[in-house]
Amino acid sequence: xxxxxSMIKYDFENSVGFVVNTTAKAFQRSxxxxxxKNVGVSLSQWRVVGTLVLQPGLTQKEIADKVGIxxxxxxxxxxxxxxxxxxxxxxxxxxxxxxxxxxxPKADSLWESMIECALRIRKHSAKxxxxxxxxxxxxxLRKISKxxxxxxxxxxTIIPVKKTHRMN
Amino acid sequence: xxxxxSMIKYDFENSVGFVVNTTAKAFQRSxxxxxxKNVGVSLSQWRVVGTLVLQPGLTQKEIADKVGIxxxxxxxxxxxxxxxxxxxxxxxxxxxxxxxxxxxPKADSLWESMIECALRIRKHSAKxxxxxxxxxxxxxLRKISKxxxxxxxxxxTIIPVKKTHRMN
DNA sequence: TTTATATCATTAGTATACTAATGATTAGTA
DNA sequence: TACTAATCATTAGTATACTAATGATATAAA
Numbered sequence: 190x191x192x193x194x195s196m197i198k199y200d201f202e203n204s205v206g207f208v209v210n211t212t213a214k215a216f217q218r219s220x221x222x223x224x225x226k227n228v229g230v231s232l233s234q235w236r237v238v239g240t241l242v243l244q245p246g247l248t249q250k251e252i253a254d255k256v257g258i259x260x261x262x263x264x265x266x267x268x269x270x271x272x273x274x275x276x277x278x279x280x281x282x283x284x285x286x287x288x289x290x291x292x293x294p295k296a297d298s299l300w301e302s303m304i305e306c307a308l309r310i311r312k313h314s315a316k317x318x319x320x321x322x323x324x325x326x327x328x329x330l331r332k333i334s335k336x337x338x339x340x341x342x343x344x345x346t347i348i349p350v351k352k353t354h355r356m357n
Numbered sequence: 358x359x360x361x362x363s364m365i366k367y368d369f370e371n372s373v374g375f376v377v378n379t380t381a382k383a384f385q386r387s388x389x390x391x392x393x394k395n396v397g398v399s400l401s402q403w404r405v406v407g408t409l410v411l412q413p414g415l416t417q418k419e420i421a422d423k424v425g426i427x428x429x430x431x432x433x434x435x436x437x438x439x440x441x442x443x444x445x446x447x448x449x450x451x452x453x454x455x456x457x458x459x460x461x462p463k464a465d466s467l468w469e470s471m472i473e474c475a476l477r478i479r480k481h482s483a484k485x486x487x488x489x490x491x492x493x494x495x496x497x498l499r500k501i502s503k504x505x506x507x508x509x510x511x512x513x514t515i516i517p518v519k520k521t522h523r524m525n
Numbered sequence: 526t527t528t529a530t531a532t533c534a535t536t537a538g539t540a541t542a543c544t545a546a547t548g549a550t551t552a553g554t555a
Numbered sequence: 556t557a558c559t560a561a562t563c564a565t566t567a568g569t570a571t572a573c574t575a576a577t578g579a580t581a582t583a584a585a
Contacts, residue, residue, distance in 0.1 A: 196410045196465060199472050204479060205491060206384040212498045213381035214425060215505040216374040222509065233571070242364045250533060257382055262572050264535060269570085286533040286580050297364060304367050311372060313508040314501045323373065326497040329490045330380045333482045337383040340481040341390065401541070418563060430542050432565060437540085454550050454563040 205333065216310070223306040228299050233266055234275065235303055238296055241276065246289045248281075275299075373501065384478070391474040396467050401434055402443065403471055406464055409444065414457045416449075443467075 201207045221232040230238070236256045241247060247255070253263045267290065270276050275296040278288040315323060369375045389400040398406070404424045409415060415423070421431045435458065438444050443464040446456040483491060 196468055197472060198411065199407060199475060201407065203495065204475070205482060205495065206388065206475070206478060208495055208498045208502075209377060209384055210381045211425070212502045212505075213378045215502045216377055219505045219509050220374065231570085239367060239369065243366065248533075257379070258571085259573065260534070261536085261574080266571075284533085284581070288534075300364055304365060307367060307372070307374070310374060310505070310508075314373060314504050316504045318497055318500050318504075322493055322497045325490055326494045327371065327373065327376055329486055329494040330376045332486050334376075334380045334383045336482050336484045336486075337380075337387045337478070340478075341387050399540085416563075426541085427543065428564070429544080429566085434541075452551070456564075
């Protein structure tokens with residue numbers, strides 16, 4: 190059985206969610222290609238390195254929270270990075286449940302070229318756009334994120350369940 | 358060996374790429390939760406349904422292009438949706454390589470509640486933001502996407518390789 | 526102090542993304 | 556026409572995301 194009804198249309202092109210997602214995908218693709226080509230690291234590895242440059246010795250849980258993924262998702266990423274010699278797990282002496290993660294000199298030496306990639310993407314992405322429009326966009330997106338988080342938290346407060354989001 | 362050097366810092370918070378990605382993730386999470394709770398479909402299923410509502414009978418390749426994923430990625434998504442009775446593969450009579458995909462009445466009947474979810478997210482995300490800021494943001498993001506695609510295409514033209522982006 | 530609860534990292538299972546390779550079929554060229 | 560190219564859907568292999576469950580440990584409560 191196949192539908193023949195005329196359906197209500199949804200205006201994707203003018204939806205902020207749609208446009209934000211398209212733009213995010215464009216950033217991810219360009220940046221990932223740039224990082225692989227020039228540095229030999231992936232986008233998810235950039236995120237971990239960027240976090241640890243600011244705060245060395247974070248636990249896996251802390252890194253996951255800052256990057257915005259689940260702890261379980263981070264495990265194989267850390268596994269691979271440790272195998273590739275980009276970082277090292279160090280068991281904490283006072284709390285044996287946790288690992289503290291430290292970048293190796295190899296990762297350190299790659300950090301500058303990673304930043305160059307980031308700045309290159311940043312420069313090209315902003316071509317022919319006024320600085321004031323960039324600032325308005327940044328501020329608007331920050332407000333939107335805050336609104337969405339508040340909306341999700343609202344749901345959680347009404348019925349106090351565990352976690353309920355799945356990305357697939 | 359562990360790094361002790363003072364590293365150059367990268368200003369994530371003021372990077373458009375970082376903020377766009379954070380916002381996209383917030384949209385994806387809220388919308389996915391909303392769709393599952395109220396309709397029982399996933400975000401990727403919403404994308405496929407939304408595409409087919411506008412143009413019934415697209416091939417898998419065409420859907421993949423519109424959604425912005427690879428054809429291979431779409432296969433298991435279509436598999437699952439067919440199994441769940443949301444759509445049907447129909448072999449094309451004049452070109453036996455392709456399937457044409459049609460929504461079932463079941464999917465049609467869910468479309469309105471999907472739109473309600475989308476509008477709900479949209480309303481909450483825009484709370485306390487002026488319409489003119491939303492419009493500037495939309496226009497700026499469209500320009501950024503265009504710039505990034507142009508930048509990627511530039512790379513491809515210089516060295517005519519196959520495809521080179523990988524999302525991990 | 527003993528018991529219950531919470532936390533961290535890991536594993537298992539599933540979904541979604543990619544590339545590369547395959548088979549079937551079509552289109553283009555010699 | 557026959558041969559080569561290209562195209563579509565699929566499969567296999569890998570990476571990244573999630574939830575749920577596990578074991579080890581730490582904290583809180585009785």
